Amino acid sequence: MSLINFKIFNMKSTILKSLFVISIFFTHSYKAQSVTVGDYIAFYNSVVPSLNTIASDKTQFYGHNFSKFNTELNKRYINIVGLDYDSKTDTGKKYYILRLFLCDSNMDKPALDNRYQIPWITITFEDEIPPQIKSMVQQYHGEWNNTFVEFFSNMKIEKIKFVGLNGYNNYDRSAK
Structure with missing residues (x-):
């Protein structure tokens, strides 16, 4: 060679x-x-019972700071992974609504593929969410972290809705 x-x-x-x-x-x-359907069902069945417990007594958080609600989530090992914000009306320019997501896009893919319910929490605050929420969500790519915990900690909760708690394969999508 x-x-x-x-x-x-x-x-x-x-x-x-x-x-x-x-x-x-x-x-x-x-x-x-890759997350399997079985992984998603195990996740769902581990988090939803705790969410149902909180949902049944959610009015105890109305009129109180977000920090109290967040402490309860932490005590029950419910981890927030993402967030989104919204106005109270379709044409509103002021933000009052916070959505908290409990599973990331890898985890919710099997749920979406199978039309399973995905649990999340919607919080309406008494006062407007400060406008810097837009830049913060962009900066952190919508991923929940301690900066958001601090940002929302003293905001008073008007109401809370829990979505996707009626069974992972149940077609009843009503909020609690």
């Missing part, structure tokens, strides 16, 4: 080894990120 052929063979071998390692990495990453 000539020196040139050896270098070409060695280069091809290195490229093939690299491609093999990269394909293993991507396969492993894909498997690590």
Whole structure:
């Protein structure tokens, strides 16, 4: 084998080894990120009983700071992963509504694919949510963190709705 052929063979071998390692990495990453229907059902069945307990006595949080409600969620190991905000009316420019999401897009994919219910919490505040909420949500890509906990901590809750608690495969989508 000539020196040139050896270098070409060695280069091809290195490229093939690299491609093999990269394909293993991507396969492993894909498997690590994929969530099964069973995973979603287990998640749903672990979080919804606690949410139902809070929903049955939600009026205790009305007129109180968000921090009290957030403390209750934490005590029950309910983790908020995302948020969104809205106005009280379709044409409103002021934001009063906060939606709290409990599963990320990887977790809710099996639910959406199977038309299962996805639990979330909608909070209406007594006062307007400060306008900087827009830039904060953009900055943190809608992912819940301690900055949002602090931001909402002293805002008074007017009402709370719990959505998606009627059974993961139940067609009754009414809020509690």
